[in-house]
Amino acid sequence: MNTQKTYIKKITILDDKSSPAARAIRLKMVRHLANLSRKELCSLCKINIHTLIGWEVARFGGLPLDGAEKIIAGVAEKGVQCTLDWLIHEIGAGPTVVTDYITAKIDSKKKEQEINSLHNNKQPITELVLFRKQYSDAISLQIADDGMSPFYNEGDYVAGVKQYGTTIQSAVGQDCIVQCSNGQILLRNLRLGTEPGKYTLVCTNPQTKVSNPILYNIEITSAAKVARVYRNIKLL
Numbered sequence: 001m002n003t004q005k006t007y008i009k010k011i012t013i014l015d016d017k018s019s020p021a022a023r024a025i026r027l028k029m030v031r032h033l034a035n036l037s038r039k040e041l042c043s044l045c046k047i048n049i050h051t052l053i054g055w056e057v058a059r060f061g062g063l064p065l066d067g068a069e070k071i072i073a074g075v076a077e078k079g080v081q082c083t084l085d086w087l088i089h090e091i092g093a094g095p096t097v098v099t100d101y102i103t104a105k106i107d108s109k110k111k112e113q114e115i116n117s118l119h120n121n122k123q124p125i126t127e128l129v130l131f132r133k134q135y136s137d138a139i140s141l142q143i144a145d146d147g148m149s150p151f152y153n154e155g156d157y158v159a160g161v162k163q164y165g166t167t168i169q170s171a172v173g174q175d176c177i178v179q180c181s182n183g184q185i186l187l188r189n190l191r192l193g194t195e196p197g198k199y200t201l202v203c204t205n206p207q208t209k210v211s212n213p214i215l216y217n218i219e220i221t222s223a224a225k226v227a228r229v230y231r232n233i234k235l236l
Contacts, residue, residue, distance in 0.1 A: 007051070009065035014129040017090040020062025026087050027063050027071065028056055030095050034078040045074035063087075083142065091128050092142040092157070093185045124157050124230035131228055137162040139224050141177050141185055147203035147210045148175065148187050155232030158187055160224030168199070174225045175204070181219040187226070193217040 013019055031041050038056070042049045047070060055063040063071075068087050075082060075095075082095035132138040140159040143152050152158060152175070160177050163170065169192075176190045178201055188201035195217045203213035 007064040007067045009067075010061055011063070011065060011088055014089060014126065015133055017132070018088060018129070020058035022090065023063040023068075023088060024056050024058040026090065027068075030071065030075055030080060030082050030087065031056075033095055033097060034075040034080045036075070036078065041071070041074060044077060045070045047071075085125060085142070089125060089129060091125060091132075091140055124232075127228070127230060128157060128159055131159050135161045137224075139177050139179070139185075139222070141187055143187055145208070145210050147205055147208045147213060148189075149205045149208070151175070151204070152187060152226075152229065153232065157228075157230040157232075158226045159228040159230075160226050162222040162224045164222050168220065168223045171223045171225045172199075176223040176225055178218075178220050178224075179222045181221055188215075190223055199223075 011018060011023070016022060031038070034041070036044065038049055038052055041047070042052050047067070051067070054060055055067060065084075065088065068084055072082050072084060072087065079098045080095055081098055083092055085091040086094055128140050132140070138159060139162050140157055143154055143156045143158065146154060158177060162179075168190075171190050172192055174190060176188065177185065178188055178190060178199075179185050186201060189204050191200040191202055193199045193216065198217040198219055201215040201218055203210050205213075
C-alpha cells in the first residue's frame with residue numbers, strides 16, 4: 001500500500017483543547033467508536049500506519065487538518081459521524097454512531113459541506129474558543145436541524161454556559177443548549193415537565209421537519225441559555 005502522502009495543513013493551536021495531545025485523545029476516541037484497529041483505519045483512509053501512530057501520540061505537531069478530513073471520511077464509512085471542528089478544537093457536539101449505513105453516508109456528505117463552509121470562515125471558531133476560555137462551563141453546538149428556525153438555522157453555532165441541578169429551572173422558558181441524560185445535545189426551548197425533575201423540549205418552528213418536535217418529560221444533565229450565536233456565512 002503506497003501511502004507516502006505528506007500532510008501539510010498544520011493546526012493553529014487556539015487553546016489547550018486544540019493541542020496535539022488533546023487532538024490525539026479525540027482521534028483515538030473516534031477510532032475506537034468505529035471499532036477499528038490502527039491497521040484497519042489506515043487501510044480505510046489510505047494513511048501510512050506510522051503517520052497514524054505519530055498523530056495518536058501527538059508527535060511532530062499532531063493530527064493536521066488534511067489528515068483529520070481523511071479520518072472523518074473514513075470513520076463515516078463505519079457509521080461514525082464526527083465534525084472537523086470537534087476533532088480539531090473540541091467545538092460542538094462530539095461524535096455519534098449511526099446504525100443506518102445509508103443514512104450515515106448521506107448525513108456525512110451533508111455535514112462535510114457544512115463543515116467546509118464554516119471552516120473557510122475562521123471567525124466563528126476563534127470566537128467560540130474565546131468564549132470557552134472566558135467560561136469554564138461553556139458549551140457550544142452546531143445546529144443540525146430546522147427545529148428553531150428562523151431564529152437559529154442549520155449550520156449556525158450557538159454557545160452558552162451550563163447550569164446544573166436545581167439551577168436549571170432558571171432557564172425554563174428560554175432557548176437552551178440541552179444535554180440529555182443519554183448524551184444527546186439539542187437546541188430547544190426548555191419547559192417544565194409534568195414529572196418531578198424532568199423537562200419538556202420544544203421546537204419553536206411550526207413547519208419543522210423534526211420528527212418529534214416536542215419531547216416530553218426528558219431527564220437532562222445540563223441546560224445552557226443561548227448567550228452567543230455565530231451565523232453560518234455561506235461563501236460564494
